[in-house]
Amino acid sequence: MTRVAVIDVGTVTARLAIADVADSRVQRMMRESNIVNLGEGVDQTGVLADEACKRLLSCVDGYLAKIRQSGATAVCCTLTSAARDARNSQDLLNAFAARGLSAQVIPGKTEGMLTFLGVAQDFVGERLLVADNGGGSTEFALGALGEDGVLRLDFVRSVDVGCRRVTEKFLCRVDPPEAADLEQAHAFARTEFEAVANKYREHLHGVTRLVMTGGTSTTLVALKKQLVPYDSSQVHLATLSRDDVREQELRLAAVSVAERAELPGIQAKRAPVILGGAVAVAEAMDAFCMGELTVSESDLLFGLSLTVAATADGTPSPVGWRPQL
Secondary structure, eight states, X not given: OEEEEEEEEOSSEEEEEEEEEETTEEEEEEEEEEEOOTTTTHHHXXXXXXXXXHHHHHHHHHHHHHHHHHTOSEEEEEEOHHHHHOTTHHHHHHHHHHTTOOEEEOXXXXXXXXXXXXXXXTSTTOOEEEEEEOSSOEEEEEXXXXXXXXXXXXXXXXXXXXXXXXXXXXXXXXXXXXXXXXXXXXXXXXXXXXXXXXXXXXXXXXXXXXXXXXHHHHHHHHHHHTOSSOOHHHHTTOEEEHHHHHHHHHHHHXXXXXXXXXXXXXXXXXXXXXXXXXXXXXXHHHHTTOSEEEEOSOOHHHHHXXXXXXXXXXXXXXXXXXXOO
């Protein structure tokens, strides 16, 4: 058994997982997630804001204290879309290094492979289309995790469409947004996603399941079920139809951000970006002609934990990428 700790820094959330891994499976995992909005304003400015970095570093300091108490023998930290986009990401990496943490900004392809590896633990042997809808980007990966434990992927693509990016581009002018703003948001996501779907359409043969990860999809389930408090057992592997997503989008678009924050099932800090996320989820379903999606919480944190454990144990990486520990 190998105990690992991983930190995933996204555009909206910073997440911690402490996991026990044995026989290439996550046996147990403790997770914590905090909305820090690292990517606030990055789409317009191209830089990480000082206040956003301070929020993140405060969060990470708390995570490091928990890691020290956990007994984890390997630690890894990765950053994704916002850090990929920002010109000053190295300043943040230097701040991590000063804390003894060797953080990495990972490419979208690596992010997509790690997410697929995590998701596929629940669907061994099944061909899947996995979409990781985050704050700044969405990663699509299609393939299967074989019974032999080998990951076989037909394609992995990262697209710069996420809940915060869509929100800042189109849905911040007035609150709530006007119909024209919402249609522009849909058109943007539709164009980007259809380009991927059309390029890889022939690979979709035999794929009947779209699995989606990320805070938007889990929140849409929580909104549908009015989960207060949030209950992972009612979210993981739950399904959403295209009509479900449309219903929640209309509900969110009809009210202000402050009113969204009061809806049962939503974190108040996610209220400003949830509508942009719903737009992205809807367009992803339409682009790949999927009338239903399955929501998974076995996401990048799972795939990253498995990869870190393999590296710590001196065995081959399941995704071909080796993290810095």
